[in-house]
Amino acid sequence: MAKMTSRQRVRAVLNGEIPDRVPIDFGGSQTTGIHMDAYIDLARYLGIDAEPPKVYEQFQMLARVEGYMRDWFRTDVVELENDSLSWDIVNKDWKPWVNMAGNTVLMPGGFNPTQDEKGYLYLYDKRGDVCARMAPGSRYFDRFGEPKNLRSFDDDPIAPEDWKKRIPRYTDEELKHLQQRARIIYEYTDYAIFGGFLKGSKLGTTGVFAGYDLEEWFYILVSDPDYANELFHATAEAAVENLKLYLDACGEYMDILMMSTSDYGTQRGPMISPEVFNRVYVPNYRIMNDYVHEHSKVKTFFHSCGSIRTLLNGFIDAHVDAINPVQLSALNMNPKELKEEFGKRIVFWGGGIDTQDVLPNGSVDEVREHVKNNLLTFKEGGNYVFNTVHNIQALVPPQNIEAMLETVMEYGKYE
Numbered sequence: 234m235a236k237m238t239s240r241q242r243v244r245a246v247l248n249g250e251i252p253d254r255v256p257i258d259f260g261g262s263q264t265t266g267i268h269m270d271a272y273i274d275l276a277r278y279l280g281i282d283a284e285p286p287k288v289y290e291q292f293q294m295l296a297r298v299e300g301y302m303r304d305w306f307r308t309d310v311v312e313l314e315n316d317s318l319s320w321d322i323v324n325k326d327w328k329p330w331v332n333m334a335g336n337t338v339l340m341p342g343g344f345n346p347t348q349d350e351k352g353y354l355y356l357y358d359k360r361g362d363v364c365a366r367m368a369p370g371s372r373y374f375d376r377f378g379e380p381k382n383l384r385s386f387d388d389d390p391i392a393p394e395d396w397k398k399r400i401p402r403y404t405d406e407e408l409k410h411l412q413q414r415a416r417i418i419y420e421y422t423d424y425a426i427f428g429g430f431l432k433g434s435k436l437g438t439t440g441v442f443a444g445y446d447l448e449e450w451f452y453i454l455v456s457d458p459d460y461a462n463e464l465f466h467a468t469a470e471a472a473v474e475n476l477k478l479y480l481d482a483c484g485e486y487m488d489i490l491m492m493s494t495s496d497y498g499t500q501r502g503p504m505i506s507p508e509v510f511n512r513v514y515v516p517n518y519r520i521m522n523d524y525v526h527e528h529s530k531v532k533t534f535f536h537s538c539g540s541i542r543t544l545l546n547g548f549i550d551a552h553v554d555a556i557n558p559v560q561l562s563a564l565n566m567n568p569k570e571l572k573e574e575f576g577k578r579i580v581f582w583g584g585g586i587d588t589q590d591v592l593p594n595g596s597v598d599e600v601r602e603h604v605k606n607n608l609l610t611f612k613e614g615g616n617y618v619f620n621t622v623h624n625i626q627a628l629v630p631p632q633n634i635e636a637m638l639e640t641v642m643e644y645g646k647y648e
Contacts, residue, residue, distance in 0.1 A: 234647060239309035243425035243488055243618065246580060247532045247554060251615045255608065255645035257638075258582065258620045260298025261310030261427045262491055263290055263318065264536045264557055265583070267625040269338050270372055271634070272296035278631035279305060287327055287339045291319040291356075292365070293624060294373055296338070306638065310618075311424040313415050313483065316407055318429070320356055320364050333370055334627070372627045390460065393467035400471040408482040419486040428490040428531070430479055454509050462513050469517040473524045484529040489555065491534050492521060498539020501564050510547045518551035526552065534582065538623065540564040542571065549578050558623045559584030561607070568610045581611055582618040586637055592621060593629045597636045604640040612645065619645065 234253045237245065245252040258265045267275075269288050273296075276283035286296035298306060317323045326342025346354040352369035355377070365374040403411075418426055454461050480487075497504050522533045532554035537544075540563035541556075548556055559581050560566055568584060575581075584607055586592050591603045611617040619641050625634065 238423035240423050240425045240488065243309050246615055246618060247489065249615065251647050253647060255612050255641065255647075256309040256425070256618045257307050257641060257645075258310040258427075258618055259306040259308045259625075260296075260303065261308060261312050261425075262534070262557075263293065263295065263312075263429065264491075264494060264623055265310075265620045266290070266293070266295040267298065268372070268627045269294050269296040269332070270334050270336055270627040271625050271629045271631075272298070272302070273336050273338075274629075275631040275634055276302060278635070281305065285329060285337045285339050287324075288330075289314060289318065289324050291322055291340070291344060292374060292376075294332075294627075295624060307642065309425055310427050310489075311418055311422065312427045312429060313411060313418065313487070315429045315431070316410060321359055332372065333367070334372060391464075393463045396464055397467035397471045400468065400475075402471075402475055403478045403482075408478055411479070412482040415483040415486040425488040426486055427534075428479070428483060428487045430475075430490050430492065431494065451505070454505060454513060458509065458513055462517070465513055465517040466520075469520040472521050476521065476524050477528070480525065480529050480531065484531055487529065487531045489532045489534050490525060491536070492525075492553075493518075494536045496539055497537045497544055498541040498560070498563060500539065500562070502540045503544050504539070507543045507547060510544050511550070515547045515551045518548075518553070522552040522554075532580075538563075540566055542566060545571075545575050545579065549575070553579065555580035555582040555618070557582040558620065559611075560622050562587050562589050562622070568607050572610055572613065576611075576614060576616055580616045580618065583620045583622055584611055585619045585641070586621050588622045588624075588626060588629075592633055592637065593626065595633065597632055600633045600636045601640045604637050605644050608641060608644050612647070 237253045239256070242252040242254065242256045246256055260266050269286055272286050273284055281301045283300065283302045288294055289297045298308065314324065322341050322343045324341050327339040328342055329337050330340040330344065331337050346356050346367070348354050354367040355363050356365040356374060358364040363377050366377040367374045415426060418424060497510070503510070525531055525533050534555045534557060535548060535553045536557045538558060538560050542565045545556065556579055559571070561568060561584055571581065586600065586604050586607065591600060595603065608619065
């Protein structure tokens with residue numbers, strides 16, 4: 234088979250065709266990236282001059298995969314990033330910052346944590362309230378404090394139209410920047426372009442939704458599904474307004490679009506029943522996906538951790554093109570069974586290696602065998618993009634990452 238460019242390779246998979254090899258995604262999205270410390274450890278191990286990396290997503294502490302590191306990963310995907318990804322911190326005016334592991338990274342100019350006498354670091358939102366905290370010795374910030382729009386059962390329910398008005402829309406300036414970056418990536422590289430989207434759209438979040446916390450939102454889903462559907466429908470309408478703006482600016486350059494990062498699964502099963510998911514989520518997700526498909530050639534990407542096997546038919550009915558991260562360690566997420574049942578109807582984007590145990594704790598030989606088995610299972614018949622099960626976390630041995638990638642390159646080719 235003739236060698237393809239990265240863009241051709243990814244597009245082939247998304248269009249149900251067989252590429253020359255399995256496409257690889259490292260650093261192409263907020264759920265397929267690598268923690269800054271793992272990135273630095275890997276660069277040092279490989280002898281690649283890649284320090285200090287830019288930490289473009291400050292909640293998960295993701296390093297922007299660039300230059301020689303992008304080449305080494307053989308990644309076929311590049312993210313079209315929004316200007317801001319975490320806590321309204323705009324990714325510009327980069328400056329050095331030494332984290333608690335002693336590594337020097339680059340943070341945006343608006344990243345200004347304070348430290349108390351116990352060694353805790355704090356970040357603040359636009360109102361000046363604490364929004365995140367990092368414990369001494371930690372490598373991550375945790376969300377901190379109560380959401381400012383948190384409601385209680387004693388409050389009057391928010392009207393769907395009022396909720397819709399609260400959802401922010403892309404500004405002309407944001408769209409101009411996105412369009413410029415998308416055009417440059419498209420014209421001067423052959424990477425597939427992954428759109429970040431998710432402009433405050435809260436696309437079906439299972440956390441705080443319309444001001445309700447998780448417990449209350451689940452209660453509403455069961456006790457008043459009609460109201461939940463009205464709220465979700467208002468969200469879908471706002472999302473379509475944002476999608477129109479986004480696709481008008483960037484759609485001609487895009488290949489795939491991040492539509493949701495909400496989690497619907499735990500280690501042991503889905504958070505909500507398939508019946509509730511199909512009644513409330515599926516029809517509204519279908520509105521969003523159909524708009525993308527009817528107004529562009531772009532494909533849609535949904536992320537959900539956990540055991541979501543019983544929800545996959547719902548995602549397919551909602552016209553989702555690709556699902557990520559395919560969490561192998563969760564209940565009922567056996568690769569062979571998933572591929573046999575769903576592999577012809579949806580693209581599996583992930584599932585390459587378990588990041589909870591095998592990648593951080595396994596031997597090099599265990600990593601190779603694990604990746605080989607998963608890859609040979611998922612690649613059969615196409616409809617597969619290789620990625621780890623979610624982002625590569627801190628403290629992962631670099632030799633395991635190397636073994637993973639070498640195995641993909643050895644067994645990922647199609648005849």
